[in-house]
Ligand code: HEM
Ligand SMILES: *[C@@H]1O[C@H](CO)[C@@H](O)[C@H](O)[C@H]1NC(C)=O
Ligand SMILES: *[C@@H]1O[C@H](CO)[C@@H](O)[C@H](O)[C@H]1NC(C)=O
């Protein structure tokens with residue numbers, strides 16, 4: 001080995017010990033004292049509450065945003081980066097919403113203490129607040145994440161709505177989740193909407209057989225057809241939780257619905273039927289502690305970390321110019 005390369009190696013070793021860790025240790029209350037006397041979490045909470053009072057569908061938007069952020073390369077706000085080939089341009093992101101809420105929360109914290117609060121943490125904090133507002137209980141989030149610098153549509157490896165339970169379970173297992181974690185996280189479909197195009201086959205021509213999906217309650221098929229006509233020019237939306245009195249509430253009614261064959265997405269309905277998941281679905285449909293279970297699963301989702309170098313972005317939509 002030449003002296004030059006020895007030096008380079010030594011330097012690399014030193015740098016590797018002093019360089020900031022790529023994945024920081026997450027803990028509850030990370031921002032306490034980091035922004036003077038200001039409570040960063042309550043600044044975010046105020047923004048979320050004011051949006052929620054005008055638009056309760058922000059809850060669903062944020063839940064899905066956190067899932068899509070954390071599932072792809074860890075919770076590093078990579079989904080927020082703009083760009084012609086960034087993650088948000090990938091097919092499954094088509095209808096991800098809530099970017100403007102994150103921008104508003106970021107602006108509020110930047111105005112008080114610039115470059116202190118990561119966008120990745122804002123997603124997780126805002127989602128927690130939104131779930132609590134939607135009566136889903138309040139879980140304690142851990143913070144201290146860094147924002148990633150890379151966001152590529154080609155890295156988006158989210159499961160699709162027509163996967164089998166075992167295919168989806170494999171995708172979740174690769175991220176360290178058990179089948180139970182997956183069933184509980186999919187309880188996120190207790191709020192929000194889906195486009196007709198993503199389940200239209202279940203209403204008219206399931207598996208190419210010219211008939212509706214036999215696992216869907218025929219009354220629901222009939223009720224949904226006018227909203228999702230076969231020859232539609234507009235892609236309408238329907239609630240994922242078909243119990244109209246709880247469509248905006250983070251509760252266990254999603255499981256009651258799928259037990260009653262009233263799931264909308266194929267994967268949702270399959271959860272209630274597949275031997276891998278049906279007993280837990282039946283338990284959750286009758287459970288009184290869904291909130292506690294969902295909170296724990298959301299914390300686990302939030303613990304997925306990127307192994308790549310990070311920073312605290314100034315704008316959630318772009319990496320810092322010099323960092
Ligand atoms: C196998 C896993 C999953 C699949 C295949 C899946 C698929 C989908 C699809 C296809 C939509 C409808 C998109 C549209 O039509 O605009 C959707 C919406 C949604 N998903 Fe999932 N999802 C999964 C897991 C999750 C998880 C783990 C969460 C959160 C904990 C979640 C939360 C949501 C929410 C809240 C919506 C409604 C969004 C809105 O109203 O804007 N999903 N999901
Ligand atoms: C519908 O939602 C209400 C309100 O959350 C709940 O009490 C009821 O059990 C749900 N019913 C079904 C069939 O999902
Ligand atoms: C929930 O519990 C009730 C009473 O114990 C039972 O009759 C019902 O079948 C259960 N529902 C499900 C979905 O397991």
Ligand SMILES: *[C@@H]1O[C@H](CO)[C@@H](O)[C@H](O)[C@H]1NC(C)=O
Pocket residue numbers: 289292293296
């Ligand atoms: C929820 O209740 C079930 C059954 O009563 C119990 O086994 C489980 O540990 C509880 N989970 C949480 C997070 O409270």
Ligand SMILES: CC(=O)N[C@H]1CO[C@H](CO)[C@@H](O)[C@@H]1O
Pocket residue numbers: 088089090091092093094095
């Ligand atoms: C908001 C956003 O960037 N949506 C994109 C999602 O992906 C589709 C298909 O790749 C794009 O056409 C959208 O612009």
